[in-house]
Amino acid sequence: MKKIALGLGLALLLAAPTLFADTKLTVWDFKYGEVTGAQVPMKQIDALFESAHPGVTINHVAQPLEPQYYQIIQSAAAANSGPDVAMFHPGAREYGFSDILVDLGPYISDVKSQFTTASMEMVSIGGKLGQPIKLLPMTMQGFGIYYNKAYFKKAGLNPNHAPKTEKEFLEACAKLKAAGIVPIVSGQTYTVDFFLRCAASNAFGPDVTGLVDHSKKFTDPVFVESVNFLKTLIAKGYVEKAGLSRPYFMDGIDKFAAGGGAMFVGLLSDVGNWKIFSDKLGAKNVGYFPAVNFPDGKYKDQQVAQGAGIGLGVLTWSKNKKLAADYVKFVTTGKGAQIYASATGALSPNTVASDSNSAYPVLKVIQEYLKTGLSKDYIPLFYNGYEDDANRLCDQAFVTGEISTDQFIQEYQKLIDK
Amino acid sequence: MHKRGLGSDGAAPYVLLFPLIILLAAFILYPVAMNLFSSFTQWKGYGPQKWIGFDNYVKMFQDTAFWTSLQNTLVLALYIPIGTFFTLLIAALIREGIKGWKVYRAILYVPNLLGYVIMGVIFSIYLRDDGALNVLIKAAAGSPLHFLIDPVLAINTIGFSLVVWLHLGFGLIYFLAAMNSIEPSIYEAALVDGAGFWKTFTNVTVPSVRFAIEFFVVFNFIEVFARMFPFIYTLTQGGPGYSTFTLEYGIFAQAFQKFQVGYASAWSMVLFIFCAVISTLQIRMMRRREA
Numbered sequence: 146m147k148k149i150a151l152g153l154g155l156a157l158l159l160a161a162p163t164l165f166a167d168t169k170l171t172v173w174d175f176k177y178g179e180v181t182g183a184q185v186p187m188k189q190i191d192a193l194f195e196s197a198h199p200g201v202t203i204n205h206v207a208q209p210l211e212p213q214y215y216q217i218i219q220s221a222a223a224a225n226s227g228p229d230v231a232m233f234h235p236g237a238r239e240y241g242f243s244d245i246l247v248d249l250g251p252y253i254s255d256v257k258s259q260f261t262t263a264s265m266e267m268v269s270i271g272g273k274l275g276q277p278i279k280l281l282p283m284t285m286q287g288f289g290i291y292y293n294k295a296y297f298k299k300a301g302l303n304p305n306h307a308p309k310t311e312k313e314f315l316e317a318c319a320k321l322k323a324a325g326i327v328p329i330v331s332g333q334t335y336t337v338d339f340f341l342r343c344a345a346s347n348a349f350g351p352d353v354t355g356l357v358d359h360s361k362k363f364t365d366p367v368f369v370e371s372v373n374f375l376k377t378l379i380a381k382g383y384v385e386k387a388g389l390s391r392p393y394f395m396d397g398i399d400k401f402a403a404g405g406g407a408m409f410v411g412l413l414s415d416v417g418n419w420k421i422f423s424d425k426l427g428a429k430n431v432g433y434f435p436a437v438n439f440p441d442g443k444y445k446d447q448q449v450a451q452g453a454g455i456g457l458g459v460l461t462w463s464k465n466k467k468l469a470a471d472y473v474k475f476v477t478t479g480k481g482a483q484i485y486a487s488a489t490g491a492l493s494p495n496t497v498a499s500d501s502n503s504a505y506p507v508l509k510v511i512q513e514y515l516k517t518g519l520s521k522d523y524i525p526l527f528y529n530g531y532e533d534d535a536n537r538l539c540d541q542a543f544v545t546g547e548i549s550t551d552q553f554i555q556e557y558q559k560l561i562d563k
Numbered sequence: 564m565h566k567r568g569l570g571s572d573g574a575a576p577y578v579l580l581f582p583l584i585i586l587l588a589a590f591i592l593y594p595v596a597m598n599l600f601s602s603f604t605q606w607k608g609y610g611p612q613k614w615i616g617f618d619n620y621v622k623m624f625q626d627t628a629f630w631t632s633l634q635n636t637l638v639l640a641l642y643i644p645i646g647t648f649f650t651l652l653i654a655a656l657i658r659e660g661i662k663g664w665k666v667y668r669a670i671l672y673v674p675n676l677l678g679y680v681i682m683g684v685i686f687s688i689y690l691r692d693d694g695a696l697n698v699l700i701k702a703a704a705g706s707p708l709h710f711l712i713d714p715v716l717a718i719n720t721i722g723f724s725l726v727v728w729l730h731l732g733f734g735l736i737y738f739l740a741a742m743n744s745i746e747p748s749i750y751e752a753a754l755v756d757g758a759g760f761w762k763t764f765t766n767v768t769v770p771s772v773r774f775a776i777e778f779f780v781v782f783n784f785i786e787v788f789a790r791m792f793p794f795i796y797t798l799t800q801g802g803p804g805y806s807t808f809t810l811e812y813g814i815f816a817q818a819f820q821k822f823q824v825g826y827a828s829a830w831s832m833v834l835f836i837f838c839a840v841i842s843t844l845q846i847r848m849m850r851r852r853e854a
Binding site (some may be wrong): 225334387391537540 | 607609610687692693707709711712714798801802804808816820
């Protein structure tokens with residue numbers, strides 16, 4: 146009997162590597178297509194995970210960006226089959242697909258405290274702490290205005306003084322234009338969209354969630370002023386009109402990074418961020434401020450932010466949920482989080498991940514704003530596809546002029562009253 | 564009285580028809596029936612469907628995006644007679660035997676080889692404000708034409724580039740083939756009677772290729788209603804605003820951007836009715852010709 150047991154034990158031991166070798170974890174990632182960008186650190190992270198988990202192979206699949214990405218996710222959901230782990234945008238996108246995402250609560254109790262409260266709030270269903278957590282955040286996100294200091298100097302402006310008030314901003318644009326410099330480089334309607342998201346922080350500050358419970362409205366005088374201000378900027382030719390007809394948002398980023406203009410309404414993580422601009426324009430040449438402050442705006446120098454910009458979740462059909470959750474934790478904490486943040490310029494919502502990008506002066510500026518005043522971004526607070534509806538209205542008001550700014554405000558409000 | 568059916572021909576016709584019936588049922592009847600069912604439900608493309616009666620239809624008829632999409636689709640349909648006339652005229656000119664006509668024909672057919680997605684991407688770069696075409700326009704006129712950000716220009720740009728220009732190659736080949744079947748003696752008689760190009764075109768060519776024209780018109784209608792999506796998606800994404808947002812694009816936006824597949828199914832039923840009417844007209848035309 147002993148011999149049989151020993152034999153069986155030996156056979157199992159010999160078969161073990163073969164059994165583990167079959168464990169393949171499939172990851173869908175809409176950033177992985179950036180061959181010289183996000184793919185580089187992800188390959189490193191995958192290799193580290195594989196070496197820490199012998200017999201496990203990561204099948205990392207590059208998927209297209211949204212909106213196509215979520216159509217693929219929708220197909221996978223219809224087939225009830227697909228990846229073990231997938232990347233999602235926290236907020237409306239995540240909540241819309243919450244029924245195919247595993248509650249990570251039981252798997253993340255050891256690391257949960259490492260993440261900022263804002264990020265945990267955003268990845269919790271409905272944006273409410275205490276609700277199921279379906280993603281772990283890889284980045285935090287936000288929007289703000291980057292400027293090219295050399296161009297400011299050339300136009301006779303103080304490069305170390307950001308034009309943060311309405312008056313200063315208009316004067317800066319006028320001087321830049323007079324000097325033959327494009328004041329604001331644009332990238333499709335996203336420039337309008339991002340500008341308004343920044344402006345909302347000046348109007349609503351931390352109370353922006355009031356838009357959800359209708360205690361706040363877009364008819365707020367400061368928000369209305371910002372809408373009219375943006376219209377003025379376009380009318381005066383300060384916003385590059387050609388950029389609004391470019392087919393890709395990335396073209397606007399590339400143009401600003403190549404010195405095509407003085408200012409750009411960019412992001413804090415992912416694409417069009419401080420690192421990309423600093424690497425291209427020179428680290429000391431990039432200035433930043435989070436929004437234009439309007440005279441009646443109650444909240445000055447507010448940084449609009451999403452606690453979580455992108456995150457990873459485990460799909461309900463995965464046969465290796467525990468392993469998949471381990472992978473999600475591996476990417477978003479410890480060395481994984483550090484590798485990703487330092488390579489891509491993404492701001493990590495993981496407070497333990499050390500920051501190796503502190504050499505960038507503009508990052509220090511951003512971090513100061515993040516410490517002093519945070520305002521939530523309103524776009525992810527609403528329904529799946531809200532940004533598309535909102536951007537079509539932005540087009541009609543700011544690009545084609547089909548509707549007035551008053552009509553825009555009314556329609557913009559109607560979208561969230563639905 | 565001769566009775567048709569199993570008695571006279573045996574089971575052979577049914578056996579021969581069986582594969583086609585299976586294919587029709589699987590790829591036409593079943594999807595249409597499922598779509599009709601979905602249009603009465605709240606559904607996001609997966610998971611359970613919730614029966615909501617006519618709510619989707621009520622919502623659709625109250626949705627300004629739906630009416631805008633219909634209007635845009637009809638604007639594009641107005642380009643069909645222009646495109647048909649233009650194509651027919653060029654085919655007639657080429658048939659006259661202008662020098663190097665084979666080269667022109669080949670060049671004009673190239674867009675058909677590339678397909679809508681590639682052409683849409685090329686046009687999105689070519690037509691933007693700082694694109695190649697506007698470089699020339701700016702040099703000549705001083706300011707660019709906002710092909711992609713002026714709402715009136717945007718829908719007309721799609722109408723001209725897709726309905727007229729992109730279909731030109733196929734139309735030319737098709738009309739030239741039809742014109743080749745016209746008896747040369749008819750043209751000779753017209754020549755003897757002193758008819759010039761225009762009279763020959765209107766009194767000989769057009770009546771002789773009437774069936775080909777009817778087919779081309781029906782083909783264009785189906786293209787406008789149900790096959791423009793790849794071009795619009797890659798060129799304007801239905802924008803700016805809703806200016807190139809067609810019925811077909813609206814179905815995509817509701818189903819795959821907002822994940823309201825039940826609601827999109829209601830839009831699809833409207834498209835289905837349009838396509839069914841067009842197809843019925845085509846079948847009637849074919850029957851008339853056979854008679």
